[in-house]
Amino acid sequence: MVNNDATRVLAARLREQARALGFVAVGFAPAATDPLRRARLLAWLDEGRHGSMAWMESRAEERAAPQTLWDEARSVIALGMSYAPRHDPLALEGRGEVGRVSVYAQGRDYHDVVKKALKALARWLVAEAQSLGIADARLKVFVDTAPVMEKPLAQAAGIGWQGKHTNVVSRAHGSWLFLGAIYTVIPFAPDAPHRDLCGSCRACQDACPTSAFPAPYRLDARRCISYLTIEHAGPIPHEFRAAIGNRIYGCDDCLAVCPWNKFAAAAAAHHRFEARPELVAPPLADFLRLDDAGFRARFSGSAVKRIGRYRFVRNCLIAAGNSGDRSLLALVDALTADASALVAEAAGWAAAQLRACP
Incomplete structure (x- = not known):
């Protein structure tokens, strides 16, 4: 049995440590199956809207629920790292002599940067959990390379909501967040899901x-x-x-x-x-x-x-x-x-x- 007081203290310290490692958003979500999330994914795949991305279809069930990928998971730690640009991403429209590279790819590969920070946070989490008497702190780290639905999990964890463009939007950081996730056996208290704030905007x-x-x-x-x-x-x-x-x-x-x-x-x-x-x-x-x-x-x-x-x-x-x-x-x-x-x-x-x- 995990001590609830210990997990609350660990969660608070983890938020601080995550920010120290460069994450601007962190939240906790349950690892249990969400029937609506699963149904939406399967409907999207059935309609063929994933195109040639066969890897999304081949591991759909694992993608649909954290506990399908890892049945011992109890919590998801969702994290966001900002890549807000210093320049207007639309400024080059109509300039035919130059090419437009998406903002997210103009700097270092986010897979490398986010994964390095996640691994550092994971090492810290295991050590800190043990210092608080939480003996079992097993976890798995994911950055866009496994069947993980980072965006709906981020919304479930309260760090933003999926906008009408299907990407995560944050009140503080807009549309510019790289997402990562840690699955863990530690039963953290979940945060409230973020409500949709798109309103009538299109x-x-x-x-x-x-x-x-x-x-x-x-x-x-x-x-x-x-x-x-x-x-x-x-x-x-x-x-x-x-x-x-x-x-x-x-x-x-x-x-x-x-x-x-x-x-x-x-x-x-x-x-x-x-x-x-x-x-x-x-x-x-x-x-x-x-x-x-x-x-x-x-x-x-x-x-x-x-x-x-x-x-x-x-x-x-x-x-x-x-x-x-x-x-x-x-x-x-x-x-x-x-x-x-x-x-x-x-x-x-x-x-x-x-x-x-x-």
């Missing part, structure tokens, strides 16, 4: 360039620019190419227009997420010259690296085709003979677009 819905939201709180990943430029491995469907504009890795539009961002302070962001200067407004021409070695060197330590050179250059070619900048034509033409069929196809499309420009 700014995120109206901002989406590809109409990826069939309804508020529902996302069709197959139409989402972040999915198309990151997760989608094949040629980008022609119907979305013009709407992609100059976005070459992800899309911030639905996040950036959220009114709650007026409370998000860039000073609260973890210093490791400070944007690399070369990714704030990168010239497309530089990226169209990248071979595989150059790509790996350029994006070492960046989340961009995980999609590989072929997908990334594909994205840059779509942006080049939308740019109206005929000075890029020589670089684009050279890529029509690329060893990658994915790159060559995108180059052929981009060349045709540029040649049609006045």
